[in-house]
Amino acid sequence: MQDQPIIPGQPPAAQITVSPDNPCPFLRGLVAGGYVDGHTVPLQKLCNTIEAASGERGAKEKVVGMETYMVAVGANGLSPLRLLKSATSGADLDELRNGPLDKHGAGSRILDATAHVHEDEIDRLATFGKDCKDPSGGTERGLTSQEITTFMAANIKRAGDQARWYYPMLMKGEWPVLLNIMGKGEGDERYLSVAEVRTLFVERRFPDRIVARLQHGP
Numbered sequence: 001m002q003d004q005p006i007i008p009g010q011p012p013a014a015q016i017t018v019s020p021d022n023p024c025p026f027l028r029g030l031v032a033g034g035y036v037d038g039h040t041v042p043l044q045k046l047c048n049t050i051e052a053a054s055g056e057r058g059a060k061e062k063v064v065g066m067e068t069y070m071v072a073v074g075a076n077g078l079s080p081l082r083l084l085k086s087a088t089s090g091a092d093l094d095e096l097r098n099g100p101l102d103k104h105g106a107g108s109r110i111l112d113a114t115a116h117v118h119e120d121e122i123d124r125l126a127t128f129g130k131d132c133k134d135p136s137g138g139t140e141r142g143l144t145s146q147e148i149t150t151f152m153a154a155n156i157k158r159a160g161d162q163a164r165w166y167y168p169m170l171m172k173g174e175w176p177v178l179l180n181i182m183g184k185g186e187g188d189e190r191y192l193s194v195a196e197v198r199t200l201f202v203e204r205r206f207p208d209r210i211v212a213r214l215q216h217g218p
């Protein structure tokens with residue numbers, strides 16, 4: 001397939017269109033790449049796909065699946081009826097906006113409420129990082145676990161009174177998990193590449209090594 005021209009904030013033509021009401025960069029990548037449906041996704045399918053993306057095996061893989069389940073089952077609402085619907089039919093990925101996980105601008109603000117990418121917010125993210133040693137050679141701007149923690153705290157502070165007490169808990173399932181899955185390097189040196197974050201948000205595309213995991217399946 002030929003490469004499609006990328007217009008920032010617009011999907012490449014070959015991609016599957018993603019609803020603006022799906023605010024999660026990771027899920028947007030999964031939908032755009034055709035790994036999961038853009039509307040209702042059975043929780044088992046979602047868990048299996050994220051397990052595959054994580055590259056974990058055995059018990060660690062099961063933990064990723066269980067964590068995904070816990071997040072996804074309540075993502076569309078916490079009423080008993082909605083929890084039952086999510087558990088039996090699946091999560092509605094195009095109806096996550098304004099759901100229990102939506103922090104209403106208390107996150108990175110890279111994606112706005114209409115799912116447009118704000119490049120200046122990616123630049124802001126980069127200011128929290130440093131030049132990191134790429135295991136495959138050279139250096140690039142990235143954020144280690146510690147820098148991600150500082151970034152998240154700054155986001156909460158910026159949100160001021162809008163931030164709810166439980167947002168820091170929600171955040172633990174976002175950037176730190178993205179670092180686990182997409183990070184490069186090991187231990188304290190492990191970092192999230194700003195260039196790869198940009199590609200994920202702007203082009204809804206995963207790095208090749210994650211695509212390989214997804215194609216291989218859980």
Ligand code: HEM
Nearest residue numbers: 023024026072075096101102103104107108174175177178
């Ligand atoms: C491994 C799996 C996942 C990763 C790595 C991930 C990562 C992220 C990241 C990095 C953000 C952006 C936060 C920001 O802009 O500050 C985010 C937001 C979000 N994620 Fe995910 N996510 C994952 C799974 C899920 C699942 C399973 C759901 C629900 C079905 C979900 C729903 C959301 C929602 C609703 C937001 C928007 C939060 C907001 O704007 O306040 N995510 N996620």
